Amino acid sequence: MSTINPMTPDLQSSAETIVPHAQLHWSEIGAQKRNTRDALIPGAWRIDVEKYASRINVLDVPLVCGVLSPYELDITSNFDAVDLVEKMRSGTFSVEEVTTAFCKRAAIAQQLTNCLTEIFFNEAIDRARLLDQRRKTHPHEVLGPLFGLPISLKDTYQIPGIDASIGLACYTFKPSTTYSSLPKLLLSLGAVLYCKTNVPQTMMTADSHNNIFGRTTNPANRNLTAGGSTGGEGPLIALRGSILGFGTDLAGSIRIPSLCNGIYGFKPSSGLIPFSGQRIPFLPGWESVGIIASAGPLATSCRACIFALESILRACPADLDPGCLRMPWVVQDPANLNTGAGNPLRVAFVADDGFSTPTPPVRRGLRSSVEKLRAAGVEIVDLKLPLVTDMLQLMGDMFALDGSKHLTELLQSSQEPLVPSVEKIGLLTPGPSKTMEEYYSLNKLRYSITEKYTELWRDHNIDAILMAPAPYTAVPLDSWSTASYTAIFNILDYPSLVIPVGHVEHTDMVDDISNALYGDADAQLYQKYTGPEACSGAPICVQVIGKKQDDQAFTRVAAMIDSILTSS
Template sequence: MLLLLALLGAALLGAALLGAALLSWKRAPARNKIPRAQKHREMALKQMEALAQRLRQQEPDLDPKPILELPLVQLAQKLRDEELSLESVLCSYLEQALKVHQEVNCLTDFLGECEEQLQALKKLKKSERGLLYGIPISLKDPFDCMGHDSTCGIAQFLEKPATKDGVIVKVFKAQGAIPFVKTNIPQTLLSWDCSNPIYGQTLNPLNLKKTSGGSSGGEGALLAERGSILGMGTDTGGSIRIPASFCGVYGLRTTGYRLSYSGVATAIKGKKSVTTVAGPLARDVESLALCLRALLSEDMHWLDPTVPPIPFREEVYSSNRPLRIGYYESDGYTQPSPSMARAVQLTCRLLQDAGHQVIPFSIPHIEYAFEHLYTGGLFADGGATLLQKLEGDIVDPSIKGLVNQLRLPDLLKCFLAWILKYTDPRAGQSFEEVRGVGTPKRLWEQQAAVEVMRAWEDLKGLLELGQQRPGCTCPCLANNDYWWSYPFQPLLSLQEYQQEFIAKWRSLDLDVLLAPSLDPAFCIGYPALAPESASYMGLYNLLNFPVGVVPVTTVTLQDEEELAFYKGYYGDSSDKNFKEGARGSVGLPVAVQCIALPWEEELCLRLMKEVDTLVKNQKAPN
């Protein structure tokens, strides 16, 4: 029997390798497009440098440092009051963005039309100037700008410039902002590293051996070194929050559909159970609030009527009433790094001392939620859409493991899932989830996540493993929250899981929730080797809650020493790679996540502001 299985596995693997060989033969179109795209970027950056020089000639004595150090709110006010010229501000950010790009490779395109927009803004009356009048902003690659590619790091998307600006870009321009660059991303956007075959790897400016995070990694790197003052990213599983955390800036994942997603490119369309959203990154909380005030204007709903006409609620954001704040140090699925746990402890202590109530909270059914609802929802089509987008393309190392996994025949995925559940259960479950749902009927069932019970063979395997895996200290396994209910009970639908989560929230009468952010920044290449670590972030795309990231501390030598004893809850390959990826991070930023219920961005920002103020006051000299 074992010999038969081995032969079957070898045959299927041979078929997969043959398929990979055929795909490599089809890569010629990608090889033709990529050099042209690289040449285009080179020319665009030269145009950017030329504009900076022209603006510099108008003000040869310009000192950009005081401008770059101004917070967004103050810079916007000075521009509206004409205390600073539009030219001086744009010149300062053009020059700085070019410097940052030379160090970390974060830019993909220059939006040359910014010069014409600047001239048009100068003709406006004071009464016509928007909230972001004259503010240079950066945009993640997928945001459509007329005449420019939105590549998603995929060769198939090259040389297909957008025919018009996306809705968010139009609203920014109506508010007086000047989009001036587009920033780098990982191929397909489905990685929290930041590398693609077209534009290469973006580095973390705080430590060049580390990744800037993904998928909004170019934004995080540029903002960290003041090459931009406000940027827009997207978030499918932490793609705004991870780069913000890794680079020490601030980011906000909004509730799905609070901001328009019309005119934002994507590698996977049609998924319903995992919500991808747009959101801002900036250098402080007030900047995020100002950005939302500007975007949540009448223009947003007029341009995209599917966006609810909910303006920014100032009274919620400005309230001073004490908050009831739930918190957890661990999600029960990924053991937090020492710095992650310490960041939550520190923040809880500061909030409690300031008069807020902090209440322990635990995540229900986290293993099932992340593995089945999140991962299964993301790849409900078995990866067919993603693989179609990569036909003829060069696959970047940051997603190569995922792509190879998706390309395997379903029978081999099933075989590997069965084998690995005894040695590397989370990897085995991953093979099970990426098989897809097979039929439209099962797709609808998956989107509602109404599943049949697991097979008796699964139960037998669990019985062999015992009530708890040897050496596993994972809380969700210790109380049998998942492994004993999973084979017997009809599985929770996504809607039921959301309701259960909210019911637990309501039972504690919480206003907001405080949680670890994924930290510290990983070494380049390691995000692909520890995908389960994103459980802290992906959960809230599943729930569709607004979440903000605030840096609160940095990795200490003691954190680094304690990391040497990190085991993880499973002791599997992902846990081991988490430990290796987080090594060598002394001095790097560590953040927390601030979470609110859907449509409560203002309350989320309120908690972010409270945390940020308390942390900064603690650091300020007496």
């Protein structure tokens, strides 16, 4: 395990311009913050942004813009996180080479999609050199499991000397003084941290847009949302400016950006990956009484997500974060990792949530996935989810335990206006706080729901659930309006993995609105899909769900499903 000072030299240099808020309008604070960030991109790493301004899909720009050498393109394009750690451990690549390559590619991603909030490339490269030097001078020292791996972070995570502004003027130019538990642990395992990524205003919408950093765009189709709230990680990883990042998921905030950008996103059960010490726009203590949130990885492969979970659990994160479960990683006999011929995998297929009908490309992706699983010998059990109405009502009530007072006060402290996506959802309408009796009633309802779902797993004898992460693919800006396909599994605290299975194709034509099964509200959602031309390049994904705190067994099942669905 690395004992190098985690972030040397002092990262205060990444927040050089400290401004007195009392003297500046929120718009001036945002302009200064963006200028400070942009100045940290070296001139040699800048691209001709105007050259690509008219392009809808910019995924290939890192390959053709000339910033990266062929060697750096190889490092950033052709390996996942597991591969890269092995190559650095073997000495094939130096940590400095890998870190520099990903810093450069992240700089390109930022210029194309506005995905970054904080840049500390120089400090990351300095740390990479220290890791290389330490290895050279102590060749027999045990290397950490994440040795040399560049990892990006959602803006909520705190690192001393760097802002965690979460897109709010009131937190901007106020550098953190302590580490959140997760980045502290990642550094102790040998990782290199080099950037943080954008979030929506309030972190309660699927459009990563705020008054400080502006809007993050989708590199596959810049007319469509990049998702949220871990929205900046989606484009950054899709453009391979990162191959492993960490976000948080309260109602789909890892899984929705994964869907929108066609990457893997894993929401573990709560308490497995450290969550504490983040800057969140809720009152302190909300983690214990509201929706059950998780921290988790976003990556370029399923095995990278599993690798991240295993590395963290083996490090006993409960020794650092008291909110973590003391749940060890159990080494399995390889002979027992696959189901035998007499005990085939049983997967429940959920066609929809009972409120919104999947649009044509999503239905095609689901149908194709089910066909592949059946052809591979997986038993498919058709299933309808119970109590979804109760879960969605519970989610809304839990979000507003304090009547949205704290979040409203944060915005009013700097007189910020709401961005369009936040204004549309209407979650910030002030209301009365819940009484203790009301809160007890909500907890009682949550428990009764979890009891019902425990019976469901037992009665159907299933190993996993398969459904879409949303009824649609990425949608036009400021129009995402449901998180029901993901949020219900936060209520249940189930692990969930998003797997990319394709893209919108020219055959995914709009069909008759009569295909929307659940009334007028469903019809409005169904019409968000306007055809293959408007949604060109949009990824299609499925979501695999497991049982609470059964994450290690779930990852084995999810890996089997992924291998079936992504095989050619």
